[in-house]
Ligand SMILES: Nc1ncnc2c1ncn2[C@@H]1O[C@H](COP(=O)(O)OP(=O)(O)OP(=O)(O)O)[C@@H](O)[C@H]1O
């Protein structure tokens with residue numbers, strides 16, 4: 001025991017003895033002497049930085065696009081069109097051409113559409129689900145969510161950033177597939193006018209424009225899927241759970257679509273709309289089909305965005 | 320000189336500061352209650368008042384509701400009942416002025432310490448990106464992590480992680496620091512450093528609200544304390560006022576224990592006890608030197624005389640029980 005303590009004890013001892021209990025704090029307040037040195041700082045509302053939303057979004061994008069797992073998935077998706085292209089080239093060289101093979105082998109741009117129709121059913125949705133499903137659940141599981149919200153990121157603001165990030169990633173996925181397919185197609189197949197499904201021929205420039213439209217459409221579909229994954233992500237602290245749930249949903253939809261008796265509900269299933277990008281291969285472009293698809297994507301985004309917001313804004317963060 | 324001694328040396332009955340509202344308190348809670356789904360009442364009608372400028376120790380056994388209280392103060396968990404105010408501001412405006420460590424560090428393992436801080440700084444809408452580099456370097460410097468700034472968090476030791484969490488709490492100018500067991504996992508050197516860091520921060524006028532199990536640490540570091548037990552507040556006040564509820568005793572070491580006991584009794588001291596060559600009694604506000612003079616005057620050979628002041632630990636044990644069981 002130090003001498004200082006003993007003195008303090010003696011002083012304390014002179015006071016009337018009291019049973020411990022609720023002691024009013026103001027009794028021996030010394031806060032008057034411990035005022036902040038810069039009282040002017042107090043009470044002035046902390047100014048919001050005008051670019052703060054974009055700064056957080058940039059941080060989020062940096063995290064997403066530097067994460068090795070995500071880069072690996074993008075790379076894997078980029079390889080698929082190359083494999084498809086090489087396989088078609090080999091097949092086209094061996095025997096007589098016919099059907100889809102003839103379409104592709106006849107023009108370099110067609111590989112993009114073929115790649116989309118392969119990948120849009122499962123692989124692209126899976127990759128988007130991994131990022132979007134991980135977005136809230138992953139932070140919750142790692143405990144970083146509590147520090148983000150205490151920063152304070154703001155729940156609605158954070159959710160908006162997470163969703164925009166997922167949308168950007170969805171378009172990155174779509175663009176990687178398109179660019180890889182385009183490059184492979186140009187390397188392996190003749191460039192020139194494009195013959196559409198309806199038999200008419202368009203110029204190569206027009207063909208490229210239609211690829212851009214297809215990318216916009218498929219990206220929107222992936223963004224709608226990202227909204228579903230994000231909503232599921234707010235319900236768990238285990239990101240694998242949210243990711244797996246989204247993938248299971250996609251597979252269930254694909255199975256339901258394959259059952260002819262359930263034809264009535266297929267228009268309402270999200271994956272049904274993914275393949276509508278082939279509307280750009282009609283002449284003129286089947287804008288009705290694209291419009292319906294985009295409407296469905298919008299409805300999914302609004303519905304699942306609302307679910308995500310309702311859940312996340314009221315959720316207790318206990319991780 | 321410790322804060323505790325300053326407190327005890329303050330004139331008793333000093334006039335309370337003007338005003339009594341949230342303006343004078345960094346944290347006020349009224350009837351704050353959290354009942355988790357499943358019926359677990361983690362925090363039960365908590366009335367806290369943390370004065371501005373204090374270093375406030377928040378004590379309680381495992382599971383007594385400290386972390387849950389801190390989560391409510393930070394808006395992470397919604398109270399079931401009651402209300403609270405932080406810095407007297409709406410929470411969204413208060414939080415940028417609050418630095419917090421909640422239930423240990425949590426960072427992105429694949430990022431460096433510095434990149435992690437940049438990430439959390441970006442989440443604060445009032446922080447400016449232009450000054451981030453300087454503020455991050457300062458925060459790392461303050462917790463002694465500058466050398467490991469570029470190392471991946473995955474490869475940090477437990478103590479380095481804890482330091483990084485404290486650095487994240489110091490990224491901006493703070494009026495309130497909420498630290499949930501900040502010395503968890505730190506080596507003795509690190510613990511001392513955190514203690515002196517807290518004092519340094521408090522000297523700048525920042526209020527520090529720190530939860531801990533380590534009573535000796537709170538005793539050395541804090542001006543005020545509150546003690547929780549199964550979600551309820553059992554005591555709060557200045558460290559000295561908490562201690563004043565317990566009895567101060569005098570202990571005499573002597574070969575003439577019987578004589579000493581008789582003298583102490585004659586002096587009117589209560590509860591005289593002897594064991595071997597030791598006699599103790601309640602001091603009851605008397606000057607120890609007078610007792611010594613009386614003993615020597617009666618021919619008692621005094622080998623040692625000490626004032627035994629109850630420690631915070633005694634207060635804590637008295638209020639929360641000796642048991643080793645967790646609360647809840
Ligand atoms: N999400 C939750 N759901 C149900 N009960 C919970 C939840 N989180 C905490 N509790 C319960 O609330 C009580 C208080 O927990 P809390 O974490 O606040 O204690 P603590 O004082 O911080 O303990 P420690 O000193 O061990 O950190 C405990 O009984 C705990 O089991």
Ligand SMILES: [Mg+2]
Nearest residue numbers: 385386422499
């Ligand atoms: Mg705790």
